[in-house]
Amino acid sequence: MTTGEDNRFSIVEASFGPRIVIFESQDVVEACRRNGLEGFSSLVRPFEYIDRVSVRHSNYSTTVKDSLRLSFFSAGKLSEEGKKILDSDGQRERHDQDGWIKDSLIQNVFNRKSIDRWNSNMRAISSEHLTSNPTSPSANQQTSFKLKRENEWIGSELLSSDYTEEYPRPSTPWYNGFLSSLIEHRPLVQFDSTSHPIAALVVVSTNHPEPLNEFAKLYEASGKDGSGWPSLDWFESGKILRYYLLVHEINEEPDGGRPAAIDLLESLKRAYGLNCGLFCMNSENTDWLKAKRSLERDRDPGNVRSDDQPKKFDYWFKFNQNNQQHQLVDLNDEDVIGKRFGEFISEEDVLSLRLLLREFTLQSLIPHIERCVQQWNETLAASRKGITGRLFSVGRKYFSKASAAGSGSSTSLIPQSPTAYNPITQSYPHQSQEAQTRRLADYSFMLGDYKFASQMYDYVRKDARDDKAWSYCSSAIQMIGICTLLQSSSNQRSKLNVDLQSYLFDHLSIASSVGHLRMVMIYYEMSKAIGNPQLMSSSLIRASKTVHSFILTYLVV
Structure with a gap:
């Protein structure tokens, strides 16, 4: 994700990266579900780290960040969080804690599937250690001791012992699962604006009968004080960047339907400005992609490869293998059995998505933050x-105290001005x-x-x-x-x-x-x-x- 010295602090990028909320049409959701993915936020999840990002600071100096993480989540999730806040009975911290432990930590991390996989991996590591060190005394004890020391920083006698290893040592898989679940836990809170969305992706598919009308509908929902935002006095929706993305599924036409999609993109730019983009997906096994690859081979005389397709990599598996809380698809569905994540997404689609996210970051998101x-x-x-x-x-400090002292206890909790702190x-x-x-x-x-x-x-x-x-x-x-x-x-x-x-x-x-x-x-x-x-x-x-x-x-x- 990052390189160099700042790689050691990638935990900071993972924890406080800009949050991007996604407003998507139902056609986009269906296009993603055909690939075993819950929605567009699941589609972009493996590509959320943008490398080598140039930024300008408050003193106008310019520097390059090794990596910037974009944290994507759906508008539905934001709506649920806002509703929980409005319906809370003063016990939100307790509910938040119980929900995370039950739904995220226990159900998604410490489930039977994960534990069995970890045990299998640890047995394989232990067997490999015994094979490579057959004469090592108490090999199992040393392995157990190492696992204890990996996360033991309180016992000073252990730190001063003769047992030394190169630092840092890798953490246990169950600790990594716990940490990952904890870092991803970013509920909407009033006192931390890093938990608030900075930008909104408005995503509509060309399969929609009236894509421009759908954009207009989502435009209203994602606008200032729109219906897509929580009705909270501490939530600011007026400073959120909106980026309009047109998703096109490659069809069976000779040109894949791209010219029509590009024309629609131009109409979109005329309506909403330059913060617009086009992403073509689901091109795997289409005639358009086969013709494109054949043309690229013809342009390269040194390429003697056959018509074999490039090997596909499942970018989404590691993010979804333990997702039991949010079941992406019905695994008993006949249309899903035997398929893997990203079934219809080609490597060309992946490259296009990477370029799109980088363009969005460098040309829209970073300038907006600056x-x-x-x-x-x-x-x-x-x-x-x-x-x-x-x-x-x-x-303000003096007069607020004087006002509070002169008022009765029944009114002391009411803020003195529209911009004052509300203790309620x-x-x-x-x-x-x-x-x-x-x-x-x-x-x-x-x-x-x-x-x-x-x-x-x-x-x-x-x-x-x-x-x-x-x-x-x-x-x-x-x-x-x-x-x-x-x-x-x-x-x-x-x-x-x-x-x-x-x-x-x-x-x-x-x-x-x-x-x-x-x-x-x-x-x-x-x-x-x-x-x-x-x-x-x-x-x-x-x-x-x-x-x-x-x-x-x-x-x-």
């Missing part, structure tokens, strides 16, 4: 750094200065501008502390800690002597939430990446005393 950062930087950061911003903060919903409205500052920090973080992002997170921390917005305050502190690790140089990282517990645990944070456990494991993986896992010793001990003790005891400690 424009937002520059705009918010001018309106927010500049005013905060000036005397006006400081006077405003002091005045525990959120800032999306148009408030605090919410915009948090978005500025998160967008800068995604661009790799960690120094500037850290400054903005600190502003959020101070404002949230004054307003007693504890979830915002704790989240900002956690992000400041990640920025601190990422800003340190290569030489500094292995010599860091900082207690990460101060960033992860304070009297304000909810230590038993799944979101907090997720942050603990991100910190843990980062400390392992810099070769200094002892930084997390006290934090892991403390985390193991929470409601997640049974998880950490068997997987980490």
